[in-house]
Amino acid sequence: MINIKELTKNTLFQLKDENISTTPEHYFVEFKKQAEKANIELEEFKEFNRIKNSLTQEEKNSLKIESFNELANILSQRITTDELKNLVATLSDILTPSIDYSFIEDIEEFILKNIKNPKTIISNDSLEKLKELSKKRVDADRKVLKDKTDDVVKLTSLMSRYFDKTLNDGKNSTEEIIKIKDELLSLNISSSSFRELKIVEKKLIDTIYNIEHSMKENHKMIEDNKEKFQQLNRQIEELQKELVLVKEEYQVDYLTNILNRRAYHKEVEKMEKKFSIFNANYAIVFYDIDHFKEINDQFGHSCGDSVLKNFAAILKDLTRKEDIIARYGGEEFVALVNYQEEIEVQRYIKRVKKTLENANFLYKDSQIKIKFSAGITYRNKYETFTDAKKRADELLYEAKHKGRNKIIIDDGIEL
Numbered sequence: 001m002i003n004i005k006e007l008t009k010n011t012l013f014q015l016k017d018e019n020i021s022t023t024p025e026h027y028f029v030e031f032k033k034q035a036e037k038a039n040i041e042l043e044e045f046k047e048f049n050r051i052k053n054s055l056t057q058e059e060k061n062s063l064k065i066e067s068f069n070e071l072a073n074i075l076s077q078r079i080t081t082d083e084l085k086n087l088v089a090t091l092s093d094i095l096t097p098s099i100d101y102s103f104i105e106d107i108e109e110f111i112l113k114n115i116k117n118p119k120t121i122i123s124n125d126s127l128e129k130l131k132e133l134s135k136k137r138v139d140a141d142r143k144v145l146k147d148k149t150d151d152v153v154k155l156t157s158l159m160s161r162y163f164d165k166t167l168n169d170g171k172n173s174t175e176e177i178i179k180i181k182d183e184l185l186s187l188n189i190s191s192s193s194f195r196e197l198k199i200v201e202k203k204l205i206d207t208i209y210n211i212e213h214s215m216k217e218n219h220k221m222i223e224d225n226k227e228k229f230q231q232l233n234r235q236i237e238e239l240q241k242e243l244v245l246v247k248e249e250y251q252v253d254y255l256t257n258i259l260n261r262r263a264y265h266k267e268v269e270k271m272e273k274k275f276s277i278f279n280a281n282y283a284i285v286f287y288d289i290d291h292f293k294e295i296n297d298q299f300g301h302s303c304g305d306s307v308l309k310n311f312a313a314i315l316k317d318l319t320r321k322e323d324i325i326a327r328y329g330g331e332e333f334v335a336l337v338n339y340q341e342e343i344e345v346q347r348y349i350k351r352v353k354k355t356l357e358n359a360n361f362l363y364k365d366s367q368i369k370i371k372f373s374a375g376i377t378y379r380n381k382y383e384t385f386t387d388a389k390k391r392a393d394e395l396l397y398e399a400k401h402k403g404r405n406k407i408i409i410d411d412g413i414e415l
Contacts, residue, residue: 010034029066084118091121095133102140104347107133199322202274253327255305256312264326264334271324271336272385282323283345283378284388285335286396287315290371290404292331303363307370310361318352342378342411349374349407349415373399374407381410 011031012022020026032045052065059074092111096104110129114121251263259267274280289311296304308331315333319325324336339345353372361368375395382388391410399406407415 007031007034007038007040025067025069028068032066081118084121085115088114088118088121091130095137103133103136106136202270202322253312256308256327258312258316258333259324259326261326261328264324264328267324267326267336268385275379281339281378281380283337283339283342283376284385284392285337285345285349286328286375286392287333287335288373288396288400289331290373290400295368299363299366299368303366303368306363307361307368310359311356311370311372314355314359315352318348318355345376345378346409346413346415349376353407353415371405373404375399376407376409378410 008031011027011034014030014034015022015026020030032048035042035045048068048071051071052060055065055074065071065074088111091114092107095107095111110126110133114126120126251259251266253260271280271282275282289307292304292307295307308327312325312327312333315325315335319335319337322338326334328334337345337348356370356372359370361370373396375392375398377388377392377395379385379388382391395408395410399408402408409415
């Protein structure tokens with residue numbers, strides 16, 4: 001049997017006869033040919049063939065593969081794990097629902113699974129799951145849009161019949177609103193428009209509040225000064241714009257541009273009225289920025305003010321129009337969050353936590369990472385708002401006592 005020395009000799013002679021330079025790559029190719037002629041199998045050639053056979057058909061067709069160098073060139077063009085991770089991250093942005101969040105847990109589970117092992121994203125199972133989630137999202141969004149269109153027609157018809165009548169009749173406004181409430185319930189509004197229905201309810205409660213309080217505050221003045229009524233009316237009309245600005249300044253915290261504590265207490269009255277009339281569920285969320293004193297001590301009070309502004313801006317951006325966000329005092333904030341199911345409150349607080357985890361507060365040349373603690377209670381579990389508020393405050397301080405950067409809900413859930 002021919003031995004390795006003879007193979008080597010034959011290889012070198014063949015390269016010389018063909019006037020081919022004796023590079024490692026040329027030597028490997030010719031040595032392999034000589035071994036095949038002599039019917040000799042070496043481990044190096046078995047490994048070469050194993051790798052070559054594992055290539056995709058497209059890779060095999062790309063060029064003639066005779067050496068490890070050529071194999072390396074093909075393998076180096078394959079997609080990297082980091083590139084696959086970027087693809088999965090982009091899919092997360094594409095798949096995240098914009099209207100219907102009912103199956104967001106399925107999407108998050110799919111993304112998390114593929115982030116842990118990015119190569120699975122190109123598997124048949126993952127591609128089928130991706131198609132399924134995409135179709136589910138499109139179908140859900142279409143249904144929501146159809147339901148909302150139908151509901152808008154129902155609500156518009158109802159409000160055109162009753163809303164102006166309620167304002168103009170001069171009867172007990174609460175009784176009139178209760179009549180409208182019964183009409184609303186009879187409309188069979190779809191769950192897709194639950195949020196819009198709550199906005200309508202809030203506007204009705206605002207109307208009650210404004211009418212009743214305005215009448216109480218102005219009744220005695222009108223009775224005692226009938227002869228001056230026309231003059232006062234003209235003055236009110238002339239100063240209307242200025243009064244609106246003063247009212248806004250009276251209600252808005254000067255530093256964070258969200259509701260102050262005074263305005264918050266008024267909103268609580270409205271929320272409680274809506275709670276008693278419509279059984280409208282809402283949660284109380286107390287926030288407190290962790291280690292705020294250390295931020296002030298290390299970077300100064302101007303930096304602390306900047307952190308408060310940015311924190312408030314994030315809360316305001318993530319809080320819906322029908323909900324309430326206010327600065328309660330110092331680094332403490334409070335939110336009143338409407339919900340139909342308790343899971344909505346958990347999703348809201350998770351969005352706040354995730355946003356802050358991904359945010360860097362920049363102050364001059366320093367990056368500051370902000371964390372917070374929170375306590376949450378569901379109003380319908382307590383006899384009074386005071387009891388619910390007190391418990392939320394207790395849960396907040398429990399979260400801070402347990403090491404901060406923690407959210408505790410009164411149903412025992414900790415995030």
